[in-house]
Amino acid sequence: MTTNTISAAHPRRALLSGWGRYPLSESDVYRPDKIAELQAVVTADSTSLIARGAGRAYGDAALNDHHRVVDLTRLNRMLSFDATTGLLRCEAGVTIAELIDVFLPRGFFPPVTPGTRFVTLGGSVAADVHGKNHHRDSSLASHVTNFDLMVASGEVLRCSREENSDLFWATVGGMGLTGVILELELRMRRVESAYLDGELIRAGNVDAAIEAFERIDAQYGYSVAWIDCNSTRSALGRSILNVGNFATLEQLPRNLAQDPLNTMPKLSPPVPLDFPVVNSLTVRAFNALNYAFHREKAAHTIFDWGSFFYPLDSIRNWPRIYGKRGFVQYQCVWPPDESRAGLIELLEEVTRSRRASFLAVLKKFGAQDGLISFPMPGYTLAIDFPVTDGLLEFLDTLDAMVLKRGGRVYLAKDARMSPETFRAMYPNLPKWQAAKAVADPGNRFSSSLSRRLRMTE
Incomplete structure (x- = not known):
């Protein structure tokens, strides 16, 4: 491919971040319209390159500091x-x-x-x-x-x-x-419809939440829990579970059955400015109100698809509530026989730290294939933490807790894990490295994440 073809892709110098707005990274960004333009960028030289989609990975997976990034959003047919x-x-x-x-x-x-x-x-x-x-x-x-x-x-x-x-x-x-x-x-x-037939289930603590997940496991195809990370003692890990299946026409009330595949999501105004409102006081108040508001409802609650699957999508630019420094989302998973103890240990540590997190999500994982895919059978917890002094050291402490119980951390949301922890959490890394070496012997495809974790060493 010629140099003229490469220039047609319009590289530009840009400051990028992940969805958590931490860290920041400066790169040359290409936006090809055609496969030939992309091929020219890939083969132009041996400098590092990483593909980037919508930029919704939370950390540095789609960043390539001082190197090349190729934006694929125009290749969307x-x-x-x-x-x-x-x-x-x-x-x-x-x-x-x-x-x-x-x-x-x-x-x-x-x-x-x-x-x-x-x-x-x-x-x-x-x-x-x-x-x-x-x-x-x-x-x-x-x-x-x-x-x-x-x-x-x-x-x-x-x-x-x-x-x-x-x-x-x-x-x-x-x-x-x-x-x-x-x-x-x-x-x-x-x-058959754009709605889900399910339940809202209040769970008073970690044990009640796990019991509820296990009880509904075979009944409902979709399940998730908001979990209160500031509750303590007998209420540690109190939760609200949303569970459901796509509703059949027979399960819908008459007014919804007349237009069962309505796809209009609910939109709220955007967060217009960086306005840090996440602190221990606001989070504690929000969590208490949220738990109190969600009283037990009758079985067969009807959810619309947008609010069930994508509650935060209705708030545009919601990361701005964490301020200019951004946030880190920490997501980990434990195997089944360690999930309860791991959850309790981690939640107690978060409570002791007084670090604010109003967005904490608990899910159950099942079977999983893959070399370095994140999920494994067990329970996974995702928590948002504003970037504040001492946060990275605190997350290192959480890593050690997760690792000792055979768990791991999600690469798509990571922004700070150490290479040593990564290797211990992902034992199939050598098999992945062997396949990577065949496809990319010169390690042309690399990212801020891969260099930080020394994934090819």
Whole structure:
């Protein structure tokens, strides 16, 4: 490819961050419109490059400080769809929001979705995202049949469980470090409505929350809990569970059944300015009010799809409530026999620290494949912490607690873990490194995250 082709991609110097707005990173950013332009950028020289989607990874996974970043959001065409099988083929820059806009009115929904719909499918495969149905349906990779990957040479390889399988499993959850995902085939889920039939369940403490998750495990395909990280003693870990299945037409009240596939999400005004409101007093008050407000409701509560799956998407630019320094989302998982003790230990440490977190989410994980995918069977907790003095050292303490119980931390949300902790938490790293070395022998694809964690050493 020629230099003229590369200049057509319009590289620009830009200051980037993840969704947590921490850390900040300056890079040369390319936004190709065509595969040929992308290929020119990939093969132009041997300097470091990482693909970036919608920028919703929380930490430094899609950052490449003082190196090259390729923004794939313009490569977002939907290529084909088979309504009989539910198989969709599309480019990696398509977002989950775009899938919902196009396919929910036709009776299809993404098979797995994280807590925001404003993520690209390429980024979702690279992080092997999970959702509220992991205990039943595993992660996104379980529903991806194949994808096309541009490796360091510029060659495009079809990857599946049968073809280039080592590269398939190294790319799924591989944080963009094996190459650039160009397009993929995904099996969509057929639904009768845009609503969920479920329950709101109040749990008075950690034990009650786990009991509720176990009790509804086989009944409901989707489950998640908001958990109060400031409660103590007998109320430690008190929670509100939202559980449900997509509602059938028979389960909907008459007014909703008349337009069962309505896709209009509820929107709230944006947070217009950096306005740090998260502190120990505001969080304690919010948590107490939130728990008191959510009284037990009758079974078969009807949720709309937007409020059930994406409550924070209705608040545009919500990270601004943490102020200019940003925040770190800490997400970890413990194996089943360590989950209860791990949750109690971590929640007690958070309470002792008096570090404020009004957004804390508990989910149950099920079976999982992959080399360095995050989920494992057990329970996962995600907590937001404003960036304040001493936070990174405090999170190192949490790492040690999680590690000693056989757990691990999510790379897509990490911004500060040490290389030693990473290696201990991800024992399949040597297998991943071997597959990475074949596809990218010169380590052209790297990121701030991969260098910080020394992932290829």
